[in-house]
Amino acid sequence: MAIDKRARQLLNSDRKEKRLLKFNARNTVLCFLGVCLISFTQGVHSNSVVKKSGSGLCHPPESRWYERTTDFQDFDSVESCLKSGGRLPKGLSETLLSDLGKDEHAPNGADTYARERFGHGWSDTDNDCQDSRAEALIEASSTPVMFDSSNGCRVVRGRWVSPFTGEVIQNSSSIDIDHVVPLRWAWDHGARDWPDGKREAFANDPRNLWPVEARLNRSKGARGPTEWLPPTSKCQYIARFLRITKLYGLDSTSPGSNNQKEELRRLLEREC
DSSP, rough: OOHHHHHHHHHHHHHHHHHHHHHHHHHHHHHHOOOHHHHHHHHHTTTSSSSTTSSSEHHHTSTTTTTTTEEEEEESHHHHHHHTOOBTTTHHHHHHTTTTTTOOOOTTTOOOOGGGGGGGSSTTTTSSSSHHHHHHHHHHOSSEEEEETTOOOSEEEEEEEEEOOOEEEEGGGGGGEEEESHHHHHHTTTTGGGGGGHHHHHOOGGGEEEEEEHHHHHHHTTTTTTTTSSSSOOHHHHHHHHHHHHHHHHHOOOOTOHHHHHHHHHHHEEEE
């Protein structure tokens, strides 16, 4: 009897050990697959963003420095990276800027929006090394700004009161320069017929530039006031938007729409 009991104990122990080995083997496979899936997902994500390096270069996946750029701020498009004050590496300007914002559903040969139609990023018309982004930051700061070096080109700190929220911002990396009238919106409402020089002047006109929170500027995108309004100072925003459209002769209604003028009138009555 004692021998039979001992045999049964050994048999049960053997079965438990086999079940444990099978369980561990299965979990090892699952963990391995999990790691692969996580790594694959991270790889897809990292290749879908534009990386802005510490030196201000915007690296899309096409950039040969993309994989080597490990310390970066991510953006969902080249255009949003450029709008934050970044610039493209040499050799990419011509190929990428020409593709920005193109409408994939437009008929072949149709004139479609591209950021380069309004100039290649922020201009420096007076050649003082301060482009229109830097000049907008200097003009809007309530205190003297600080630069990243003694040459006084790139603004890094100041004191800006956001016209969208009233909040104080002190680090320029948290700021986008908002085009009050977005470039794509302007294109769709008459700017497609302008000469290149007028479009570039419009994109760099201080009256159309506002330092605001980057997150709000990106949530706005290319929408007009009937589709998007800031959290505060809505009346001020609408009035400035309409003033700029009138100044440049832009049609404030949507192409093919008969209701936007009435919508704008109701917006002004409600917010102002």
